[in-house]
Amino acid sequence: MNDVTVEPPLGMLAELTHRCPLHCPYCSNPLELAAKRDELTTAEWLDVLDAARDLGVLQVHMSGGEPLLRPDLPELVTRAADLGCYVNLVTSGLGLTAARLADLVDRGLAHVQLSVQAADATRADQIAGAKAHSRKIDAAAVVREAGLPLSVNVVLHRANHDQVAALIDLAERMGADRLELANTQYYGWALRNRAALMPTPEQLAAAEPIVRAATERLRGRMEIVYVVADYYERFPKPCMYGWGARQLTVAPNGDVLPCPAASVITTLPVENVRTRPLREIWYDSVSFGAFRGEGWMRDPCRTCDRRALDYGGCRCQAFMLTGDAAATDPVCSRSPQRPVVDAILAAQPEADVPDFVMRAPTVARAEPSRTQTRAGSR
Amino acid sequence: MPGKPRLRRGVRLTFDRTRDTHVLLFPEGVLMPNATAAAVLELCDGSSDVGEIAEKLRARFRGVRDQDVADVLARLETRRVVEWT
Numbered sequence: 001m002n003d004v005t006v007e008p009p010l011g012m013l014a015e016l017t018h019r020c021p022l023h024c025p026y027c028s029n030p031l032e033l034a035a036k037r038d039e040l041t042t043a044e045w046l047d048v049l050d051a052a053r054d055l056g057v058l059q060v061h062m063s064g065g066e067p068l069l070r071p072d073l074p075e076l077v078t079r080a081a082d083l084g085c086y087v088n089l090v091t092s093g094l095g096l097t098a099a100r101l102a103d104l105v106d107r108g109l110a111h112v113q114l115s116v117q118a119a120d121a122t123r124a125d126q127i128a129g130a131k132a133h134s135r136k137i138d139a140a141a142v143v144r145e146a147g148l149p150l151s152v153n154v155v156l157h158r159a160n161h162d163q164v165a166a167l168i169d170l171a172e173r174m175g176a177d178r179l180e181l182a183n184t185q186y187y188g189w190a191l192r193n194r195a196a197l198m199p200t201p202e203q204l205a206a207a208e209p210i211v212r213a214a215t216e217r218l219r220g221r222m223e224i225v226y227v228v229a230d231y232y233e234r235f236p237k238p239c240m241y242g243w244g245a246r247q248l249t250v251a252p253n254g255d256v257l258p259c260p261a262a263s264v265i266t267t268l269p270v271e272n273v274r275t276r277p278l279r280e281i282w283y284d285s286v287s288f289g290a291f292r293g294e295g296w297m298r299d300p301c302r303t304c305d306r307r308a309l310d311y312g313g314c315r316c317q318a319f320m321l322t323g324d325a326a327a328t329d330p331v332c333s334r335s336p337q338r339p340v341v342d343a344i345l346a347a348q349p350e351a352d353v354p355d356f357v358m359r360a361p362t363v364a365r366a367e368p369s370r371t372q373t374r375a376g377s378r
Numbered sequence: 379m380p381g382k383p384r385l386r387r388g389v390r391l392t393f394d395r396t397r398d399t400h401v402l403l404f405p406e407g408v409l410m411p412n413a414t415a416a417a418v419l420e421l422c423d424g425s426s427d428v429g430e431i432a433e434k435l436r437a438r439f440r441g442v443r444d445q446d447v448a449d450v451l452a453r454l455e456t457r458r459v460v461e462w463t
């Protein structure tokens with residue numbers, strides 16, 4: 001699309017590893033998790049950080065998987081901070097001790113985003129597939145004591161949606177500056193568990209006034225960001241502020257993606273930092289150019305008055321639900337394929353919600369190993 | 379407006395050589411303040427009030443009014459960049 005002026009990227013999501021002590025069935029990581037032996041080395045990540053800053057990246061989100069599982073995390077934080085980037089740690093909180101955090105803060109860590117699965121330990125640990133909740137409470141205290149700003153992130157779904165009020169209280173008690181209540185995006189493991197995760201219209205309707213009132217009540221103390229359940233919306237989310245516009249993701253194995261979920265688009269010729277310079281990937285690659293700007297759009301997006309607002313929605317969702325990554329996001333009420341989404345919603349079970357397929361490594365087996373829990377049937 | 383403005387916790391102001399502009403970095407994103415806002419932000423140290431900031435700016439730029447500074451700060455407050463002590 002040569003008619004688009006390409007701006008330098010602002011942010012990079014650095015997925016340092018896919019390894020994780022938790023097994024969240026809503027995890028947006030791909031079903032094919034990168035193995036440890038395929039992960040970029042420390043030297044390779046340092047080069048990626050240099051190249052990213054050189055390209056214009058100002059924000060680095062150290063994520064995963066669980067970034068604290070990488071012993072070289074401190075070194076990577078130092079490099080990113082020394083380059084002048086704002087460094088954000090996106091973590092489950094497991095392994096975040098006071099000593100480790102103090103060291104990371106010394107090295108320039110600016111912010112921690114901590115995820116929480118539910119409002120009480122029993123339910124949270126069931127969803128996480130591990131004893132994790134109490135350790136997250138401890139991690140939040142450690143962040144507070146270090147004087148770092150804290151964002152708490154909760155992925156909402158059928159098994160925890162009724163806890164919205166309690167989750168807001170919990171985030172307040174944790175001392176969060178910001179709470180993200182994000183309805184599940186159906187990628188990776190979440191797509192696989194969609195039937196168990198999809199909230200009911202009643203749950204969404206009940207949550208809305210609670211969130212609105214709390215947002216008012218806590219204004220100036222704790223910011224609440226509510227991410228709606230897009231399947232139930234009339235218009236799609238403005239995904240990534242447009243493809244290849246502001247952000248890039250580097251996966252554990254060095255694959256460079258315009259969005260963290262883009263590996264699902266099997267027709268996309270994905271580039272890797274091991275074989276092509278990051279700058280070239282951002283400016284010249286087929287994958288980053290594929291859906292930049294508006295040239296790729298077809299009807300109804302092509303002439304739609306909302307195309308500068310939502311960029312036609314999410315390419316990954318378009319591909320997953322219609323098989324065509326250039327289609328209008330089928331969540332859109334103007335999409336001829338909206339019936340696909342309506343059919344998914346209509347097929348949602350009232351009761352007998354299926355069990356979760358817990359996230360687990362895919363070890364050269366046809367089927368990922370399964371651990372079942374009843375957390376999905378609430 | 380009450381008190382003395384300072385950058386909110388977690389907000390950093392730096393200069394970006396790639397884009398040749400000041401940038402405000404914070405968890406939710408990046409803002410590129412214009413030259414006026416950047417000059418005001420550099421003086422938001424939590425120990426000067428609006429009048430004092432305007433005074434300092436007048437040493438560098440002509441015709442800065444207290445109200446101009448207050449307006450810039452009000453906008454920055456709604457973007458959650460500054461807070462008042």
Ligand SMILES: C[S@@+](CC[C@H](N)C(=O)[O-])C[C@H]1O[C@@H](n2cnc3c(N)ncnc32)[C@H](O)[C@@H]1O
Pocket residue numbers: 020026027028029063064065066067090091092093113114115116153154155182183184185186187190
């Ligand atoms: C994939 S996780 C990796 C970091 C860390 N393991 C954690 O969970 O915090 C990155 C962030 O995405 C959120 N997340 C995971 N799956 C999601 C989904 N399906 N939809 C929306 N957000 C999701 C997590 O809560 C977390 O804040």
Ligand code: SF4
Pocket residue numbers: 020021022023024026027028029064065066092115359
């Ligand atoms: S969302 Fe859960 S399973 Fe996925 S990486 Fe984060 S903590 Fe691990």
Ligand code: SF4
Pocket residue numbers: 235236300301302304305306307308310311312313328329332333334335
């Ligand atoms: S038709 Fe396309 S541009 Fe218009 S609202 Fe729907 S997704 Fe957005």
